[in-house]
Amino acid sequence: MFPRARTAISCASRRPMPTSASASTASLRTSMLANHLSTSSPAQSAPAATSPEGNSAVVTFEAVHALRRVTLNRPKALNSLNEDMVSLIQPQLENFEASELANIILIKGNGKHFCAGGDVVFITKTLDDPKTWRNGSDFFASEYKMDQFLATTPRPVVAFMTGVTFGGGVGVSGHGAFRVATESTQIAMPETKIGLFPDVGANFLLGRLDGQLGLYLGLTSFPLKGAANYFAGFASHYVPAERLPALEARLAELDVTATHETVNAAINEFAADAEELQRGLKDYPLVGPIRRAIDAIFARPTAENIMADLGALEQGSYDMSKIVLPQDGDVDMSAIQKWAKETREAISLRSPTSVKLSLKAIREGRKLTIDEVFRMDARLAAACCNPEVHPDFLTGVTDLLIRKIKPEDQRPAWKPATLEEVSDKHIQETFFAHPPPFKNPPVPQLDFSRKNRPGAYAAYKISPHAKWALPSEREIEKIVKGEDAGSNEFAVTKQEVVDRLLQRWNGKVGVREKVDEVLRRKTIVAEEQTLKWL
Known part of the structure; x- marks a missing residue:
């Protein structure tokens, strides 16, 4: 076993290198050692971008033997991703992959939560002026490039998905090989609430969940909690939170020869036992007749069909033989009708354009490779960053996140306001047609070349990481x-x-x-x- 070594890895940033004597010889040596542990490329040092909450870096990087720890470090903002964070993480991931001394990549959040998503408030501030629309689109593109890298790196990636793991947090955690949920984990894709769509490659992940579960989660933003994420397929493992420090120490003991199989076995040492899992699933609602209703109703061809069926189920006029079987015994029909009512009402508060856009994107994502999904997301995000093309993104973020108006108190002024006003032709021509009907911002051209990435996974339709989940x-x-x-x-x-x-x-x-x-x-x-x- 190697002697335990722990050192901070310096973070690259766009800020200029300081020329004052503050860069002491000791700190320079530390930086050189850190880079040596993190990459086989020449060491380069630069100060980290700092958090608005203090002087600490917005992302920290540490090397412990062959483990490379990435910690999202904006706890007061629930570690939501901003431009500085993405620009720091991407080059380090490339260093880790290229290094012969690095192996397992562990991603976690500082504080109770993993990541509440992308900093969309910042993005929408760039939408006030057509000259800066491209800034938001470029951020999305950088984020997707990072997520795609995590999806295709040959290194074992482990994410501790503690607490809130929404939107962009799913992008950072959901594409790696090992996604560890705890009893505190809450995963959701809330984008339709703010006039966006499930992005960050979620159209790949949602489209490959069982049955119509992914479409249901994508349209309603329903949060999966705790062990439900393991059961549904978002997580590959379910580990009680109190064991995460011991699991982290165990991962740090593995050397550069550790394979995905080795890492999987190590995580399983700390995973919940059957009794703990059953307790975690005790209140999971998406089973039995309700789950059959999800598969039947969300398989309908249009959003209007889905809403009509939910209404029929709510009113008791739906064909119950489709969702209730004799072996179910006594079924609480009021609970099923309550679920239908809440689901219908949730979708009715969403941006109608986003609902139809998300429905098509998730279904398209089922047919595409991982690279193609991220390119599709970049195309869709560019349209959302033009308020003249899709005003609902700016409207949704302004009302819900800036003005903090609850949609059930005052529904945002979506344009168009109803599903019936949003035609399939409009969705196709606005969001999916090539070339797009707008030039500002330009659609980012994402380069996913594996030329300098030996061992990187080729573009896949079936995830090579699926085998680690249930x-x-x-x-x-x-x-x-x-x-x-x-x-x-x-x-x-x-x-x-x-x-x-x-x-x-x-x-x-x-x-x-x-x-x-x-x-x-x-x-x-x-x-x-x-x-x-x-």
């Missing part, structure tokens, strides 16, 4: 239907499905619970206790 509903379905590798012509029982997946996932806690929920919702028991997929 099995998907589709993987369970394939076993039941006999489509799985190694299947034969015989139908399977519930226990056989559980046993096969437990073996494949090396006994991972949560597999049994996930399989049980999916089978209760999606199958009926036939002859000799075998299963039939509905």
